[in-house]
Amino acid sequence: MVADATDTLRSNLWLRIEFAALYIGAPLAIALFLPPRQMFSALFLFTIAGLLLLWRTGRFDWRTLVRGWSRVGWLFAALFTLAVGVFGYSLMSATNADYILEPTPARLRFLGVIWVLYPLLSALPQELIFRALFFHRYGSLFHEPRIAILANAAIFSFAHLMYWSLVVSIMTFVGGLIFALAYRWRGFASAWVLHALAGNMLFSVGMGYYFWSGNVVRPF
Numbered sequence: 597m598v599a600d601a602t603d604t605l606r607s608n609l610w611l612r613i614e615f616a617a618l619y620i621g622a623p624l625a626i627a628l629f630l631p632p633r634q635m636f637s638a639l640f641l642f643t644i645a646g647l648l649l650l651w652r653t654g655r656f657d658w659r660t661l662v663r664g665w666s667r668v669g670w671l672f673a674a675l676f677t678l679a680v681g682v683f684g685y686s687l688m689s690a691t692n693a694d695y696i697l698e699p700t701p702a703r704l705r706f707l708g709v710i711w712v713l714y715p716l717l718s719a720l721p722q723e724l725i726f727r728a729l730f731f732h733r734y735g736s737l738f739h740e741p742r743i744a745i746l747a748n749a750a751i752f753s754f755a756h757l758m759y760w761s762l763v764v765s766i767m768t769f770v771g772g773l774i775f776a777l778a779y780r781w782r783g784f785a786s787a788w789v790l791h792a793l794a795g796n797m798l799f800s801v802g803m804g805y806y807f808w809s810g811n812v813v814r815p816f
Contacts, residue, residue, distance in 0.1 A: 608737070615734050618645070619751040627757040632809035635758055636717070643721035646729045653733045661728070664783035673786075676774070677793040685801040687763070696802045710799050715792035723788045726752045726772070727779040745780065749773040760814055764806050 626638050650656050688696050697703055730748055738744035752772030756764050771794060779787035798804065805811060 611734060611737060614649075615737060618649075619730075620754065623751075623755045623757055627760070627814075630758070632758070632812040635809050639718070639721055642725055646721075646725040649733055650724075650729055656728070656732050660784050661724075662785075664785040667782045668786045668789050669782065673789055673793055676790060677797050680794045681797045681801055684798050684803040688802045688805070692802070692805060695805045707800055710804075711796045714795050714799065715788070719788060719792040719795055722752075723775070723779075723784065723791055726755070727775060727787050728784055731776075731779065741780065745773065745776045748776040752776075759806060759812055761806050 622642070626635070630638055685696070726748065730751070731744065735744055738747060749769050749772030752775070753765050753769035756768045771791070775787045775791050778790050798807070
């Protein structure tokens, strides 16, 4: 019994160290040292590491990544996307109206590319790392589900420190709460859909200004 307790303590200690390195140390290092244009390379490496950790953890039902579409609340997703669009457009109009471009054919084509690629190249890997991996491997570190959800939103927001923007930090914290709740209540597909639609809508109303690596300015 003593040996089992010792092994459990060691396992929890290692998980805490691993959690801190992955969700705090790595984003901090990226924000401080990584050139902004290499952020997607870092996300790719994060995704590979996340998949390996999911595989190593064991007992993860990989079918959940491609199932659960019947549990997606499509009406809520539509209303949520509309709310994100209204909020984003209002914010841009109040703070950076010059960046709201006319819907020219070139811009519409560019948005079409974003609407296809963002869900696959950005929202999907982020949901793998911050929802599937977080709750499956590190959920046991939190004694209450609500604390785990708040922690999830906090580390999701912190991961966007690389943009050095209070607007981005607040938006990603609120988004993290919503995506975490969707994951816990309705599964991976629901969280992914909401994340993808929110991101695409933000780009559509000009909020891509805050998420474009070329606009990143470190405060030092």
